[in-house]
Amino acid sequence: MDTKLADLKLKPWLLAELNQLGYEVVGDMQHLSIEEMLRIPGMGGRDWRVIAKALGIEWNPWLKKRR
Template sequence: MKTKISDLKLKPSLCDELHQLGFEIVDDMQHLSNADILRIPGMGGVSYRRLAAALGREPYGRH
């Protein structure tokens, strides 16, 4: 099942920004790097971690 961005309980302003950028489901963002995701206006730590979990990525790279 494809997860909608609105189902991730993100801030309403961030959901609006992602929809304006053309992202409707989480899989639409698969091609973006972690750095590109964090550059989206309104993307913060909690929102990023929720999105990374939905994408199946680790929210932090190993050092």
């Protein structure tokens, strides 16, 4: 979890936005839910999947939650 966000090869504008929000390493984002991460301006699907993989979040688009 000590992986720096700069090492993940994210888009430069997303990296700048995350740094402004105070996130420098992947572990800083651990408390955020998936919805909160995707609401960050500039966060797209590819960037989210890279961060989720670094956080250890397994996400499968074919599995749906049953409520």
